[in-house]
């Protein structure tokens with residue numbers, strides 16, 4: 049099958065070519081993000097392969113359908129950037145990689161928690177400058193603290209397991225209880241209770257209309273003063289402007305982000321020779337207690353191998369049967385319950 053691959057980085061190409069070695073699809077790689085201005089690159093292709101910040105909206109899907117594209121394969125689990133209603137109208141099948149390594153994202157979440165708590169990002173710079181003073185680096189024991197996990201699917205479950213191992217009391221909020229989490233002693237509570245009791249709040253729910261700005265000024269107002277807030281899910285689950293106010297007034301003691309609501313114009317590119325035009329993001333960077341990574345939680349060898357293999361098997365299955373292995377559609381979402389990824 050001829051597949052146009054958008055938002056290609058060298059590592060995408062390497063892992064996809066390895067996975068495609070036996071399948072033999074014709075993959076044409078492009079650095080450009082998919083949008084109305086770039087979708088003509090898919091001319092002649094039967095499928096497009098996209099990532100988290102590609103725009104797969106109604107206009108793009110209409111253009112792709114007109115070109116004869118029948119399949120959109122996401123190299124990701126989240127599909128909030130795809131208009132599934134429009135895909136159905138255009139008879140385009142959408143497929144994703146539902147699970148590639150929950151460990152990759154969960155372990156990165158823990159890396160953010162540990163780094164923020166023990167100020168590793170600041171200590172690294174200090175020591176390199178010959179400054180061995182400890183002032184300002186004071187952390188806290190994780191053992192005995194209460195961690196609140198919002199969303200206990202594949203990633204949230206692993207986060208719960210690791211935090212339980214650290215000796216944390218783990219609270220969870222999820223409309224669908226996960227029996228594995230319950231077995232490990234995680235206690236499900238209403239969101240308000242989780243926010244009120246947690247020293248650390250970690251977000252692992254998908255971005256849906258129900259979770260858009262789930263953490264807004266009101267939610268922040270319910271949290272313990274000095275809470276550590278960590279988001280490795282999707283940027284818009286947090287109202288960033290409200291988080292900025294929370295940082296300024298001390299409501300938020302530490303903020304760890306791997307995702308940002310306006311990340312599409314920043315992340316995955318080397319902008320070091322330019323200036324950052326996003327004032328909200330630039331302001332976030334001024335806080336010593338904010339640690340941001342550029343959507344890298346998924347970025348392990350194991351995850352990239354699994355993503356590439358699942359992507360190629362989605363394409364192969366579609367070519368053979370007209371259906372991908374891991375399809376996502378409005379019907380499937382409705383069947384699983386609103387908001388379930």
Ligand code: NAD
Pocket residue numbers: 125126146147150153198199200201202203204221222223224252253254255258259280281282306307343344345346347386387388389
């Ligand atoms: P999953 O589908 O296994 O789990 C998501 C869980 O969130 C489900 O249990 C679901 O019931 C729950 N949920 C849905 N609505 C909710 C709500 N309103 N409040 C609380 N919980 C709710 O997904 P996953 O594999 O665990 O991934 C979770 C999210 O992590 C993805 O949707 C994606 O956005 C994000 N993600 C980020 C990266 C990264 O690199 N930063 C990588 C992979 C996934």
